[in-house]
Amino acid sequence: xxxxxxxxxxxxxxxxxxxxxxxxxxxxxxxxxxxxxxxxxxxxxxxxxxxxxxxxxxxxxxxxxxxxxxxxxxxxxxxxxxxxxxxxxxxxxxxxxxxxxxxxxxxxxxxxxxxxxxxxxxxxxxxxxxxxxxxxxxxxxxxxxxxxxxxxxxxxxxxxxxxxxxxxxxxxxxxxxxxxxxxxxxxxxxxxxxxxxxxxxxxxxxxxxxxxxxxxxxxxxxxxxxxxxxxxxxxxxxxxxxxxxxxxxx
Amino acid sequence: xxxxxxxxxxxxxxxxxxxxxxxxxxxxxxxxxxxxxxxxxxxxxxxxxxxxxxxxxxxxxxxxxxxxxxxxxxxxxxxxxxxxxxxxxxxxxxxxxxxxxxxxxxxxxxxxxxxxxxxxxxxxxxxxxxxxxxxxxxxxxxxxxxxxxxxxxxxxxxxxxxxxxxxxxxxxxxxxxxxxxxxxxxxxxxxxxxxxxxxxxxxxxxxxxxxxxxxxxxxxxxxxxxxxxxxxxxxxxxxxxxxxxxxxxx
Numbered sequence: 001x002x003x004x005x006x007x008x009x010x011x012x013x014x015x016x017x018x019x020x021x022x023x024x025x026x027x028x029x030x031x032x033x034x035x036x037x038x039x040x041x042x043x044x045x046x047x048x049x050x051x052x053x054x055x056x057x058x059x060x061x062x063x064x065x066x067x068x069x070x071x072x073x074x075x076x077x078x079x080x081x082x083x084x085x086x087x088x089x090x091x092x093x094x095x096x097x098x099x100x101x102x103x104x105x106x107x108x109x110x111x112x113x114x115x116x117x118x119x120x121x122x123x124x125x126x127x128x129x130x131x132x133x134x135x136x137x138x139x140x141x142x143x144x145x146x147x148x149x150x151x152x153x154x155x156x157x158x159x160x161x162x163x164x165x166x167x168x169x170x171x172x173x174x175x176x177x178x179x180x181x182x183x184x185x186x187x188x189x190x191x192x193x194x195x196x197x198x199x200x201x202x203x204x205x206x207x208x209x210x211x212x213x214x215x216x217x218x219x220x221x222x223x224x225x226x227x228x229x230x231x232x233x234x235x236x237x238x239x240x241x242x243x244x245x246x247x248x249x250x
Numbered sequence: 251x252x253x254x255x256x257x258x259x260x261x262x263x264x265x266x267x268x269x270x271x272x273x274x275x276x277x278x279x280x281x282x283x284x285x286x287x288x289x290x291x292x293x294x295x296x297x298x299x300x301x302x303x304x305x306x307x308x309x310x311x312x313x314x315x316x317x318x319x320x321x322x323x324x325x326x327x328x329x330x331x332x333x334x335x336x337x338x339x340x341x342x343x344x345x346x347x348x349x350x351x352x353x354x355x356x357x358x359x360x361x362x363x364x365x366x367x368x369x370x371x372x373x374x375x376x377x378x379x380x381x382x383x384x385x386x387x388x389x390x391x392x393x394x395x396x397x398x399x400x401x402x403x404x405x406x407x408x409x410x411x412x413x414x415x416x417x418x419x420x421x422x423x424x425x426x427x428x429x430x431x432x433x434x435x436x437x438x439x440x441x442x443x444x445x446x447x448x449x450x451x452x453x454x455x456x457x458x459x460x461x462x463x464x465x466x467x468x469x470x471x472x473x474x475x476x477x478x479x480x481x482x483x484x485x486x487x488x489x490x491x492x493x494x495x496x497x498x499x500x
Contacts, residue, residue, distance in 0.1 A: 014452050017290045019280030020467060021454070030269030040267045045293040075433035076453040077440055115436030150455060183325035186365030190327055202264050203326040204271065205400060217270060
């Protein structure tokens with residue numbers, strides 16, 4: 001049986017913590033990892049401060065199979081991820097010859113400024129993560145994958161990373177929308193949970209002027225277990241006369 | 251001089267880590283706190299697992315002035331925040347008399363099911379956080395504020411919490427959009443940073459088919475320092491012939 005593979009994410013960026021930028025990388029990464037059979041188990045958002053980045057990365061890389069980071073690999077003074085990851089691993093942060101050659105060819109000698117050269121810094125032992133959108137690469141060191149914060153670039157880097165990851169057991173899910181207050185649905189959920197192994201159930205209430213209800217999400221590595229849970233849950237709703245609707249999978 | 255007040259956020263929820271739900275509470279809270287002069291300094295997203303919630307809350311409440319949590323205070327089996335916060339503080343999780351009386355009056359004796367009674371559990375010593383949207387309260391214990399995950403309910407709870415928070419120094423910001431590659435703007439940013447104290451500068455590149463550039467965000471407690479930085483930065487852009495645009499404040 002394939003084992004569960006776990007991952008964590010460190011979002012590096014003052015712009016998220018100030019509320020200026022709405023993070024969307026987390027949900028993209030979560031869904032993408034799930035397709036790979038990898039479970040996102042924790043995320044942290046830290047400011048552009050080396051000690052904070054080091055502490056988060058070191059806590060998470062010891063604990064999860066993979067750590068992903070987003071942000072802070074550009075050319076400006078607030079892009080300190082390469083130095084911070086080097087510090088986390090206790091290795092020098094140095095010019096990566098291949099990245100340097102590639103950016104030099106792209107910009108030309110005259111325009112290859114000091115700022116642009118910053119984008120070629122990689123911790124010793126790091127392996128580049130190319131992408132189809134931007135000339136500047138991310139990098140991998142051991143189980144830590146350092147990516148850009150710009151969503152399109154991050155998404156392109158993930159495609160490069162994919163073959164480097166071990167595949168785990170994919171988690172499947174189905175969602176039943178139940179048009180009844182969550183507190184009425186709860187006993188049915190308890191019964192389903194007690195009766196069927198290997199599933200997890202989440203309940204997410206919604207309120208609108210038109211309707212009140214909850215989205216019940218059943219998740220499992222085992223599609224048959226999900227089907228059994230859905231049947232039991234629908235039976236409970238029919239018995240209670242609650243209107244339901246199966247939500248199409250994403 | 252008013253000192254800086256710091257805060258952190260623990261997002262509790264499998265639905266965020268599975269990618270099913272796009273978190274928007276973080277950016278709302280970040281902006282709201284900034285209006286109060288409080289700085290959001292770290293966020294963590296953890297699954298619906300007691301040990302994970304306990305570890306995150308205990309790490310953050312020792313470190314920041316305030317900890318906010320979202321999610322897990324509803325009536326279903328996966329709503330384990332009240333027990334988890336109690337465990338974090340080493341106190342019993344008990345029925346709160348006022349919350350109990352209020353929900354009993356709302357539902358009536360017959361419909362006040364066990365599931366609904368779950369919503370009246372509060373750690374010993376906890377103080378309720380009412381809200382105008384939902385009958386079910388959140389609670390505060392010491393410097394930890396436990397809120398609902400549903401955005402409208404969380405937002406209403408924040409208004410209840412506001413008078414309980416000490417006000418810090420508000421951070422102001424201005425944004426200059428510069429239509430030039432970020433790596434060309436970097437030297438100007440360095441010069442501004444070197445010359446003006448008490449500011450922080452963030453640079454956020456954008457790429458589209460029509461234009462390439464970066465949004466330069468200057469942040470400070472001191473409006474005059476921001477004005478000096480903007481003048482210096484605009485001067486640099488004029489000298490380099492980069493088109494710029496001042497972004498309207500949010």
